[in-house]
Every structure is written in C-alpha cells, then in structure tokens.
Ligand SMILES: Nc1ncnc2c1ncn2[C@@H]1O[C@H](COP(=O)(O)OP(=O)(O)OP(=O)(O)O)[C@@H](O)[C@H]1O
C-alpha cells in the first residue's frame with residue numbers, strides 16, 4: 146500500500162474518530178434524549194479540528210522531524226557539488242519514497258566500495274607483476290656484470306658472450322618499460338590519435354614482411370585468406386593499428402609454435418565498417434581464460450609453460466588501442482583448433 150503523508154494520516158484519523166463519535170452520540174441520543182442535529186454538527190466539527198491538529202502536530206514533531214534529520218544527513222552526504230538543494234521538498238515525500246532513496250544511495254555506495262576494493266587489489270597485483278617481470282633481467286644483469294668484474298672480462302671464452310646476454314636482458318627491460326609507458330599513456334588518454342585514410346591490406350602485408358623472419362623460424366606461414374587485389378581503405382591511426390596487427394601476429398607465431406601452422410588475415414565488408422580477423426590454428430585458449438587475456442600481465446597457464454618470452458602486455462595494449470578508436474576487440478577460440486581475434490574499423494569513405 147502506498148504510504149500517506151502526515152496531513153492525510155491525521156485527516157483519516159480525525160474522520161474515523163468523528164464518525165465513531167457521531168454513531169455513538171446518535172445511539173445514546175436515540176435512547177435517552179431527542180437528537181439536536183445542529184449541536185451535533187458543531188461538536189463534530191470541533192472534535193474533527195482538535196483531533197486533526199493534535200494528530201498532525203504529534204506526527205510532525207516526534208516522528209517526521211526526527212526522520213527529516215536523518216534524511217538531511219544522508220542527503221548532504223549524497224548531494225554532489227552543484228546539485229540543487231531539495232531538502233525542502235522533504236515534506237512532500239512519503240516515508241516509503243525516502244526509504245527507497247536511502248536504499249538506492251546505500252546500494253550505490255556499496256558498489257563504489259566494491260569497485261574501490263577491486264581497484265586496490267588490481268593495483269597491488271599490478272605492482273607485484275612489475276616487480277616480478279623486472280626482477281629476472283635485473284638479477285641476470287647483476288650476475289653477468291659481477292662475473293665480468295671478477296676476472297671474466299679477461300676470459301675470452303665468456304666476456305663477449307656475457308656482454309651479449311647483458312645487452313639482451315637490458316633490451317628486455319626496455320621492452321617492458323616501453324609497453325608500460327604505452328599502456329599508461331593510452332589509459333590516461335595522453336595520446337592524441339592521428340586519424341587518416343589508409344589501405345589496411347597494404348598495412349597487413351607490411352606487418353607480414355616485418356615479422357616474416359620470426360615466423361619462418363617458428364615454421365609459421367603468414368597469409369591472406371584470399372587475394373585482395375583492390376585496396377581496402379579504413380579511417381584510423383595507422384601507427385596504432387600497425388601495433389595492433391604486430392601484437393596479434395606475434396601472438397600467433399609465439400603460441401602456434403609446435404604446429405606447422407598458418408596465420409590467416411581476412412577482411413569483411415560490413416557496410417559502414419571493415420571487419421578484420423586474424424585466425425591461427427594453434428592450441429587455442431580455454432573458455433575460462435578468455436575473459437582474462439586482455440588484462441595486464443595475464444598469461445595462460447599453457448603459455449607460461451610453452452613460451453618463455455612474453456610479459457602479458459601485448460593484448461592489454463591492443464584492447465586500449467581498439468577502444469581508443471571506439472571499437473571493441475572480440476575473440477573466439479577452441480582448444481586444439483585455433484583462435485580468432487576480430488575487430489572493426491570505419492571505412493575511409495564514410496569519414497573523409
Ligand atoms: N593466438 C593465441 N593463441 C593462444 N593463446 C594466445 C594467443 N594470443 C594470446 N594468447 C594468450 O593470451 C596471453 C596474453 O597475450 P599477450 O599478447 O597480452 O601477452 P604475451 O604475448 O604473453 O606477452 P607480450 O605480448 O607482452 O610479449 C598469452 O600469454 C597467451 O596465453
């Protein structure tokens with residue numbers, strides 16, 4: 146039942162008491178003395194006014210004012226800067242609506258706290274991951290340098306080799322720090338995208354050329370799904386889309402190894418957009434791991450065992466870049482069959 150305001154509650158009560166009084170008075174009058182209608186009406190009116198005023202006063206003073214105080218406190222907590230002060234509308238509200246408002250406010254606070262806790266957990270995990278990833282190359286470098294200082298520098302059997310290993314470890318650290326910088330810049334929107342129209346087929350061919358040697362080493366073939374003899378112009382930031390393609394192709398090379406596999410790129414015309422798909426016939430990703438692969442530093446269990454090189458930042462960067470282009474990246478995968486990453490980009494002629 147919908148809650149009534151204090152005035153209405155007082156009105157109902159006054160009417161009830163007056164009705165009961167009138168019936169009783171009438172009965173008594175019927176038995177003992179003749180009815181005086183005018184006197185009864187005046188009495189009813191007086192009684193009604195008295196009960197109405199006293200009832201309303203009691204409600205306002207002892208119940209509503211106290212609730213209003215609580216409401217005021219909560220209202221002040223929930224009111225954002227610049228919001229209109231609507232406390233004076235309190236008397237127009239029923240207790241039910243105030244209750245609902247307070248409940249909604251409590252619910253939103255609960256969600257906020259949960260989100261803050263999640264962020265805090267994420268931050269701690271993130272710091273732990275950075276430490277873990279940088280620790281290995283730093284300790285390796287320390288080991289090589291100490292050995293070289295302890296006389297290794299004069300030993301032609303190791304000096305060149307240890308310097309080379311030191312340099313490799315430094316390059317690994319640089320790669321991690323650069324990836325972190327890219328993510329941080331993308332997250333804080335410090336990167337202004339440079340949109341232009343370009344041929345995505347040509348860009349993919351260029352990425353294939355760039356990764357050709359790496360792919361051949363791992364016995365991977367990089368191909369187009371079919372012959373695209375006409376250019377397909379999309380509108381995007383070419384530098385960042387190139388990075389997306391490189392990261393996706395590199396993953397197919399790394400995680401498809403062991404199989405004499407093929408990485409295929411295909412383009413589909415979706416009226417306003419071009420759908421770009423990258424498919425491999427690698428080991429695939431377990432369904433429960435799919436939602437996590439775009440997290441920073443996340444690597445699947447099998448990837449950790451199979452592939453040493455890798456930090457788990459590549460797909461986090463891909464996701465940020467695609468989202469900065471107002472699109473989403475999707476993945477379909479079946480274990481032992483393969484994986485497809487797909488994203489869309491606006492056709493160039495719709496914008497330029
Ligand atoms: N094509 C793929 N097939 C199977 N697993 C994949 C594929 N692509 C990504 N993954 C899984 O997703 C994880 C995250 O990929 P991501 O590119 O972010 O990290 P990485 O390749 O391990 O390291 P980085 O890209 O930073 O060098 C990988 O470690 C791997 O477990």
Ligand SMILES: [Mg+2]
Nearest residue numbers: 392396459460
């Ligand atoms: Mg990667």
